[in-house]
Amino acid sequence: MSDRVLEWNVRFLMSERGMYKTTDLIEPLKKRGLVLSREQVYRLVTQPPERLNMEFLACVCDVLDCSPNDIFGARTPAGT
DSSP, X not given: OOOOEEEEOHHHHHHHTTOOSGGGGHHHHXXXXXXXXXXXXXXXXHSOOSSOOHHHXXXXXXXXXXXXXXXXXXXXXXXX
16 A cells, blocks of 8 residues: 555636636637546546546647646655
8 A cells, every 4th residue: 555645626627717617627628639527627637537548648739838746746744
């Protein structure tokens, strides 16, 4: 078992850019050719996916003007 903590930062990055509702991503993703349902976007924003679609990663990085390293990462908790 690893002591590493996985971080999924899509919601945080969205809020930094004034996007406070998960549905705020639907149209920008659609403009980039990625059509997802409201439910799919909600899940992708609020919880780390078990599998990550590269098309989603590329589109969301473009929309949020960030890199994959900003979207997710692993860290060691303080005190371990």
